Amino acid sequence: MEPLRIVFSGSGGQGVITSSIILAEAAVLHEDLNAIQSQSYGPEARGGATRADVIISDTEISFPRVLQPDVLICLTQTAFTKYRSILRPGGVLVTDSHYVKTHQRLDARCYELPMYDRVMERIGNPVVFNICMLGALIGLANTVRPESVENVLAYRVPQDYLPMNQEALKIGLELGGNCSPAYNSGSPLKK
Amino acid sequence: MEPLRIVFSGSGGQGVITSSIILAEAAVLHEDLNAIQSQSYGPEARGGATRADVIISDTEISFPRVLQPDVLICLTQTAFTKYRSILRPGGVLVTDSHYVKTHQRLDARCYELPMYDRVMERIGNPVVFNICMLGALIGLANTVRPESVENVLAYRVPQDYLPMNQEALKIGLELGGNCSPAYNSGSPLKK
Amino acid sequence: MLEEKRFVQGNEACVEGALYAGLDFFAGYPITPSTEIAEHLSYRLPQRAGKFIQMEDEIASMSAIIGASLTGAKVMTATSGPGFSLMQEALGYAVMAEIPCVLVNVQRGGPSTGLPTHASQGDVMQARWGTHGDHSIIVLTASNVQDVFRVTVEAFNLSETYRTPVVLLFDEVVGHTRERLFLPKPGEIPLVERLKTNVPPDVNYHPYLPREDGRLPMSDFGGVHRYNVTGLYHDMWGFPSEDPQTVHDLLRHLVDKIEEYTDNICMYKEYYLDDAECVLISYGSPARSARYLVESRRLHGEALGLLELQTLWPFPAHVVREKCRNASYVIVVEMNMGQVLKSVKEAVDRPERVFLANRIDGVFITYKDIGNTLRVVQGKGV
Amino acid sequence: MLEEKRFVQGNEACVEGALYAGLDFFAGYPITPSTEIAEHLSYRLPQRAGKFIQMEDEIASMSAIIGASLTGAKVMTATSGPGFSLMQEALGYAVMAEIPCVLVNVQRGGPSTGLPTHASQGDVMQARWGTHGDHSIIVLTASNVQDVFRVTVEAFNLSETYRTPVVLLFDEVVGHTRERLFLPKPGEIPLVERLKTNVPPDVNYHPYLPREDGRLPMSDFGGVHRYNVTGLYHDMWGFPSEDPQTVHDLLRHLVDKIEEYTDNICMYKEYYLDDAECVLISYGSPARSARYLVESRRLHGEALGLLELQTLWPFPAHVVREKCRNASYVIVVEMNMGQVLKSVKEAVDRPERVFLANRIDGVFITYKDIGNTLRVVQGKGV
Amino acid sequence: MPISDYLRERFLPHIWCPGCGHGTVLNCLVHAVEKMGLSKNDIVMVSGIGCSSRISGYVDFHTLHTMHGRATAVATGVKMSRPELTVIVPMGDGDALAIGGNHFIHAARRNIDMTALVMNNRIYGMTGGQHSPLSGYGANATTAPYRNVESAFQIVDLAIAAGATFVARTTTYHVRQLTEVLVQAIEHKGFSMVEIWTQCPTHFGRKNKIGGAVSMLDYYRNSTAPVGSKALEENPDLVGRGIFRDEDRPEYCSEYETVIQRAQKGQ
Amino acid sequence: MPISDYLRERFLPHIWCPGCGHGTVLNCLVHAVEKMGLSKNDIVMVSGIGCSSRISGYVDFHTLHTMHGRATAVATGVKMSRPELTVIVPMGDGDALAIGGNHFIHAARRNIDMTALVMNNRIYGMTGGQHSPLSGYGANATTAPYRNVESAFQIVDLAIAAGATFVARTTTYHVRQLTEVLVQAIEHKGFSMVEIWTQCPTHFGRKNKIGGAVSMLDYYRNSTAPVGSKALEENPDLVGRGIFRDEDRPEYCSEYETVIQRAQKGQ
Amino acid sequence: MADKRHKHSINRDWCKGCGICIAFCPRNVLILDEEEKAVAVRKEACVGCRLCELRCPDLAIEIQTEEEP
Amino acid sequence: MADKRHKHSINRDWCKGCGICIAFCPRNVLILDEEEKAVAVRKEACVGCRLCELRCPDLAIEIQTEEEP
Numbered sequence A, B: 001m002e003p004l005r006i007v008f009s010g011s012g013g014q015g016v017i018t019s020s021i022i023l024a025e026a027a028v029l030h031e032d033l034n035a036i037q038s039q040s041y042g043p044e045a046r047g048g049a050t051r052a053d054v055i056i057s058d059t060e061i062s063f064p065r066v067l068q069p070d071v072l073i074c075l076t077q078t079a080f081t082k083y084r085s086i087l088r089p090g091g092v093l094v095t096d097s098h099y100v101k102t103h104q105r106l107d108a109r110c111y112e113l114p115m116y117d118r119v120m121e122r123i124g125n126p127v128v129f130n131i132c133m134l135g136a137l138i139g140l141a142n143t144v145r146p147e148s149v150e151n152v153l154a155y156r157v158p159q160d161y162l163p164m165n166q167e168a169l170k171i172g173l174e175l176g177g178n179c180s181p182a183y184n185s186g187s188p189l190k191k
Numbered sequence C, D: 001m002l003e004e005k006r007f008v009q010g011n012e013a014c015v016e017g018a019l020y021a022g023l024d025f026f027a028g029y030p031i032t033p034s035t036e037i038a039e040h041l042s043y044r045l046p047q048r049a050g051k052f053i054q055m056e057d058e059i060a061s062m063s064a065i066i067g068a069s070l071t072g073a074k075v076m077t078a079t080s081g082p083g084f085s086l087m088q089e090a091l092g093y094a095v096m097a098e099i100p101c102v103l104v105n106v107q108r109g110g111p112s113t114g115l116p117t118h119a120s121q122g123d124v125m126q127a128r129w130g131t132h133g134d135h136s137i138i139v140l141t142a143s144n145v146q147d148v149f150r151v152t153v154e155a156f157n158l159s160e161t162y163r164t165p166v167v168l169l170f171d172e173v174v175g176h177t178r179e180r181l182f183l184p185k186p187g188e189i190p191l192v193e194r195l196k197t198n199v200p201p202d203v204n205y206h207p208y209l210p211r212e213d214g215r216l217p218m219s220d221f222g223g224v225h226r227y228n229v230t231g232l233y234h235d236m237w238g239f240p241s242e243d244p245q246t247v248h249d250l251l252r253h254l255v256d257k258i259e260e261y262t263d264n265i266c267m268y269k270e271y272y273l274d275d276a277e278c279v280l281i282s283y284g285s286p287a288r289s290a291r292y293l294v295e296s297r298r299l300h301g302e303a304l305g306l307l308e309l310q311t312l313w314p315f316p317a318h319v320v321r322e323k324c325r326n327a328s329y330v331i332v333v334e335m336n337m338g339q340v341l342k343s344v345k346e347a348v349d350r351p352e353r354v355f356l357a358n359r360i361d362g363v364f365i366t367y368k369d370i371g372n373t374l375r376v377v378q379g380k381g382v
Numbered sequence E, F: 001m002p003i004s005d006y007l008r009e010r011f012l013p014h015i016w017c018p019g020c021g022h023g024t025v026l027n028c029l030v031h032a033v034e035k036m037g038l039s040k041n042d043i044v045m046v047s048g049i050g051c052s053s054r055i056s057g058y059v060d061f062h063t064l065h066t067m068h069g070r071a072t073a074v075a076t077g078v079k080m081s082r083p084e085l086t087v088i089v090p091m092g093d094g095d096a097l098a099i100g101g102n103h104f105i106h107a108a109r110r111n112i113d114m115t116a117l118v119m120n121n122r123i124y125g126m127t128g129g130q131h132s133p134l135s136g137y138g139a140n141a142t143t144a145p146y147r148n149v150e151s152a153f154q155i156v157d158l159a160i161a162a163g164a165t166f167v168a169r170t171t172t173y174h175v176r177q178l179t180e181v182l183v184q185a186i187e188h189k190g191f192s193m194v195e196i197w198t199q200c201p202t203h204f205g206r207k208n209k210i211g212g213a214v215s216m217l218d219y220y221r222n223s224t225a226p227v228g229s230k231a232l233e234e235n236p237d238l239v240g241r242g243i244f245r246d247e248d249r250p251e252y253c254s255e256y257e258t259v260i261q262r263a264q265k266g267q
Numbered sequence G, H: 001m002a003d004k005r006h007k008h009s010i011n012r013d014w015c016k017g018c019g020i021c022i023a024f025c026p027r028n029v030l031i032l033d034e035e036e037k038a039v040a041v042r043k044e045a046c047v048g049c050r051l052c053e054l055r056c057p058d059l060a061i062e063i064q065t066e067e068e069p
């Protein structure tokens, strides 16, 4: 497997960092993959746009950061404006249609998914928005198996929140699984 | 003038350090001489034997310490035992007959002067013992003029103590001036 | 499965390494980017009846671990730049009184408050010279989560072996990056326990009389031997002394007991050095960028190699000289203005062939940055 | 007569030098062997409406002079080993915020409490590297009372010129020895006053925008320009910034503003160097023993010479290289384990010809000690 | 002058989290200064390190953002060097009383003329929620995962015992009282200390299940009562708000003037 | 055991000046320990730096002569690591309250079980007579040549405000009371503090024209009175001797045991 | 009171939507809009106590009070 | 009381002649000799209060009390 480089971006409260950790942990602990995760810290992480990098690979990972992501996820307009340019040509862009308007076209497969809206209408609680996004990602790109993420959720999420999270993951998987890019000027990712 | 190297030694309370400073200051401020003074510090200075080094010269003084004094002054037995050995062969040893018993002979001109006793009988206050010793030294060796020391005393000593100090200096000068060594196995110093 | 595999930050790996090594007592004060070490230990230590305390500041933290160590505990504190500066006086005390302890400094951008959340390696020289007076000290570092665990265990072993403070000098990237950690089984990595005196209760025990090999068997406070410990120069009883011979011998002992064992203390890794024309020398997270560069260039047949230092002090000069002997140029890769560069230049035969690839703007140095320097060094410009 | 001639200790000469330079504010905490500086200033400063305060510790002392300096005052603190270690964090703040101030460290035996009343020069490397993070700093020293006065005045001039803390690194012998001091008339030694901005009240003043020559005109707190000062990396307004370019430029500025002016900062004295086969390099009180040896050997026609350094940092490498070019051997004379020796070896063309004459037992090094080393170096044994 | 004239709008919005009480302190402080009609050139603000200490960046005074815990010591240098300036020293509870405790009690002992604001959120905000000497017994924090077993300082008592001559306490809910007390504290000649309860919803609120900013302010309202009020007497669980000490004692800088006089006569 | 068994006679006579009160404190301390019949192996003495702190060299306990001002912090590490040991922490007034003030108040706040002895000679003895935070207004010192303008800490009040649970004061004249109070302070579970007035004839006595050791002891006798005594009530110039606070509050190390229990249940 | 009008100028760039002004407004003048910014919807009810102005942690509210003509 | 005898053993190497024991002895038992060391000259007057033992800053005095035969 080629190393898969993902950048999650959004705003402080949206739980992007948590979802990046869950994904990488799923890969390392529940599949025989290697993964590395890092994130932005400090004041700029507080206001502005938070960013988390994840690399998943079946070999050792020396360089820990993502310079050109294969997959870029933007959950706010600020994040989109700040990071769009780093996406690898022909890579995958995932945005939330509620928060982000992607005006001009990019050289990429762009998915504008109604993740936030779907979560609000089907669950009504924004805290699991990030898990829905994770589901969508898994649906789109071959990262890890859904079960692996469910495993992580099982011990990371407080019992009473678990169903809500599993539901959100499912919604995401649907969104990601059976969706076609808003437009596609990029090269296919799934091999 | 050859640099004159003097070591004052005694116990904490005796004012050896003060007298060493007065001598050096007299040389520097009231005669056109150069002088340097240093002393022992710290715990060992507290108990045990205090030591002060003075070098008087009419040229620049680079090395600040005295390794082999031309003149060694010992005001306690401890000081005598500790420092006797460093006296330059043929140098001058000045001891106080009340405090120090110099048993075996040294290769030096040795003066055992009744400074303490004389001060007690003529003045009755031990605080000026060190000034008397200074007088004796000036009487013996050509260091500085008595007036120079008097000058220093004039601004260093509180008014009401001044007469007492001048008296002590006089006593010392007498003792030092018209005395002959207890024994003399050393070379003459006065030139 | 969770038993031996973990997905953790470097700071947590440091915690696991310390616990593996037998950490009993931790005192610290929060500071970015080292805080996670204190946070995890406040949770993990009491689980095994160990003690965690958050002190009023870093001076108190360093002081507290000194006290605890003398009772026989394995101790550690963790901090970053400003806190490390504040610990310098007490660090010197631990050197003088020969108290085993481990200090972690997860470096951030300095000087002063600097760049609290950014990557830097600006404290290398301070770790060696930060406290007043001549002395020697052991400083280790690592570039990934697994190695952080490993050198942390080693830090405790060395501090017990040589009765000296050992500094773990990590950086923000290593401390905060999450990756896979395999937890070795108990016993898998040998642990050095404190060397205790076998002098019987009523016989005179000389706490500061070194053995032939420079080691000093200890007796715990609270035990059968009562003695004095001081930061003043002291005799074999631990009682203050100003005797010149005693002073001379003690200072020589403090330095020689470490410098003479540089070989035993020296840890490093190497990649493709055998035939390397260009040797990269790096440590900490920048070594990852260097390694990435070396491996990708090797694919195109360029003879690059990497020497990754894990022991920074005492500086392994002989190893560096050896590995660089046949190199036509050497590039030191670090995130400061060339602090290890100095030592490398001192060590090698042809200092004029040594160059620096660095960043000082708080941004993690990439393989591209190193590649750019390499191009310049090769005379190809940017 | 008392007017221009004095008989004083080195510590008092430092006080007189500071007052001559225009000292307004001193904050300190007593510690042997620097205490006389505080004691004399507590007496002398208020006589001229200057301010003296004894703070609760050295950290507070260093902090207080930073605050006072920003109001436009010329400031100083004085300490020794342990206190100097405690000041390292605040020293770094003064470096980062570019605050003119003078720190005196009258060295004593270290590490730790060490030998409070004895001679040592063990803090040379600490003075350069004691605080965390990359930085540069100016460190001066002197060997006699007259020079102590002189370099103290110079310390204030340099701290104002380069807007940086300047460290005066004296030793116990120089600090405590009494000798003759000629007080120069006012104006005899030129004084550098603080460079003030001429930006008018209602125009934007950029406190941290360096001029071409790297200098930063200041505006006093309480004056017409209100701005921010911080120990974080900051922009031209003094407001915290994490922008990589801003960070890079600031750190380069902090280092270059000093390193690039090494020639202007470099002070030294030389004796008989023109034809010297053996060059002694020394500083502080040991330079007096070295000079005594040189002069007495010259009487017997031995071609010894002495280079006495007064600027220790930035290290005057070019001067050292020059002066040692024709020497068949070089002997560094210092009271530590060879801290300046390192820099000398880096500087000269043939490091293998550089030797060390030192003492580390708290006893003042004599011309005899140096003579013994010389004999060994000459292959004549002891 | 309009409030905005006391702010450095260039640097706003500030870095504090939504609902952080520190912003309210900033707000009331500028209102207080505006009320007093002080000239901005005569005010020096010296802060330490922490979220609270970032306050100095936003006010248009002479501002000095120093080191963690050292604000009062630096401020002592400023004040002693230029006694005519008004010195305000905002600090977090950790800044003032953990690492900075010693400088705090010594400034109080000297009764040097400055106003210390202890912005007490009972937690280390900047570093992400570790316990502080004010968290109190039973509190949760990232370094007290099994609940804190250290009892808290009584800041008011400590300041009084150390020698502070004006000592008060209030909260970010009681904004009128806060503004009023700030005016009096700044006007007081000598060392004045105001303990201000200020919410950290992000860390203290969340970890201790008090909820967000709004419910934390509710808590401030319900758990305090004015000094001397009947409510306070009757209900031991309530904490007093108001002024606990306001007395005259020779101020350090004025005292130092007498030193200068003696010294100059001495000549 | 004879008193001499508690001393390291090898290192005596001690370095203190003739008539220094510190020797009397040492004397009463060993008498107190002898009275209590404690085993020497169970006692750890942690001191800082100063003449006073040299006391640790002369007692035959586990002794730790640390850094200036850090004794209580180091002692905290010792005690927390081995709670069963008896920890005694002698400090000078400068050591405890100038540079060491912060560690002092925090140890008191935690109520960690140790006995702090503040050997108050109102001066820095070791460094030669500079003023300390206890010198008090008007005192002479080498760094207060025009008389000190700083007022002194009230150690007793400060210790109480900070949280100490046993607080007492006495002098080296009142050796029976001193010995008795030391016994109680050491027996107390929690942070106990004894302020001991101890004469420094060499510096404080000389500079302040009080005369030698004997007249300084006379002064101690005449200027103090037992707490609760009529004399004390009637004469405001007298200073109280005796116990000012003796109460029970959860001790830090015992509290930490509950943390360990919670943590281990947690698994 | 009714003879005064109060203008709420709310700086939307500074407002972080903490809800404090809303929760403690004695007359429920303010609400959060869908962008989570405070807006004064019941201006007429405002009594000009300025508590929202003083409490706002982001200094985002200013109340201008003008006399009725 | 008179039926007890009290022996003063005074360590002359430790005594620094500060005079405290002498000044505060209720029965003026002690004096300083010409070497400035304390000696008990009026042993018989000693009531064995041991105050000199406890006050001595140099721990130089020990009082042994034995019953009269």
Ligand SMILES: Cc1ncc(C[n+]2csc(CCOP(=O)(O)OP(=O)(O)O)c2C)c(N)n1
Pocket (backbone or CB within 6 Å): C029, C030, C031, C032, C058, C082, C083, C086, C113, E049, E050, E051, E052, E053, E068, E091, E092, E093, E094, E095, E096, E119, E121, E123, E124, E125, E126, E127, E132
């Ligand atoms: C010497 C030093 N130690 C530690 C830190 C890390 N640090 C920064 S702010 C802070 C405490 C913040 O808490 P507080 O003072 O209560 O202010 P708040 O952030 O809660 O407003 C700490 C420990 C530092 N910057 N410097």
Ligand SMILES: Cc1ncc(C[n+]2csc(CCOP(=O)(O)OP(=O)(O)O)c2C)c(N)n1
Pocket (backbone or CB within 6 Å): D029, D030, D031, D032, D058, D082, D083, D086, D113, F049, F050, F051, F052, F053, F068, F091, F092, F093, F094, F095, F096, F119, F121, F123, F124, F125, F126, F127, F132
């Ligand atoms: C960090 C540090 N600062 C200063 C000193 C110097 N110093 C040693 S003891 C002392 C104070 C002594 O006074 P005190 O604590 O009251 O004890 P005393 O000597 O009077 O018994 C000082 C300032 C030091 N050793 N370490």
Ligand code: SF4
Pocket (backbone or CB within 6 Å): E015, E016, E017, E019, E020, E021, E022, E051, E052, E121, E125, E126, E199, E200, E201, E202, E203
């Ligand atoms: S972390 Fe807490 S204190 Fe800091 S800004 Fe956020 S709410 Fe305020």
Ligand code: SF4
Pocket (backbone or CB within 6 Å): F015, F016, F017, F019, F020, F021, F022, F051, F052, F121, F125, F126, F199, F200, F201, F202, F203
């Ligand atoms: S200087 Fe003072 S405190 Fe120190 S030993 Fe002498 S009398 Fe005692």
Ligand code: SF4
Pocket (backbone or CB within 6 Å): G010, G014, G015, G016, G017, G018, G019, G020, G021, G022, G037, G038, G055, G056, G057, G058, G059, G060, G061
């Ligand atoms: S209080 Fe201020 S920040 Fe909060 S919602 Fe109202 S206007 Fe916005």
Ligand code: SF4
Pocket (backbone or CB within 6 Å): F019, H010, H014, H015, H016, H017, H018, H019, H020, H021, H022, H037, H038, H055, H056, H057, H058, H059, H060, H061
């Ligand atoms: S009290 Fe002790 S030291 Fe003083 S004179 Fe008496 S025996 Fe000697």
